[in-house]
Amino acid sequence: MSFRIDSDLKKEFEAFCDAAGISMTAAIHLFIKTTVREQRIPFEIKASSKK
Template sequence: MAQTNVNIRMDSDLKTQFEAFCTDMGMTMTTAFTVFAKKAVREYRIPFEIGAEVPNAVTRKAIEDAKNGIGMSKGFSSVKELMEDLNADD
């Protein structure tokens, strides 16, 4: 089977960490990427879950602010009371 080169750009610190990981696993970075590619092609999917931290930092801060009453308006018992507050001269 013919071989070809693939160039991948990544953060240099991540590369160093990944090289160390691969060494610990007894393989090269080339072997690790080849294993990934073969599994992805065989299963026709990314062979691991990709996601963001849920909730993310912005959402966690908003939740914490709400719990602490930061940036919240006072409660209203009627639309009339809300409108009076909105129309009041502060």
């Protein structure tokens, strides 16, 4: 699987994963497994407020 992501966002996610002691691959794997197991996105999604 491959996808494109903004380089700044990737750096921030990588820093978060490093601080959490998990690789980016493992974090994405956990997201996918949880989504499939629970049959839902495992966090709340909200519309952004208009500015």
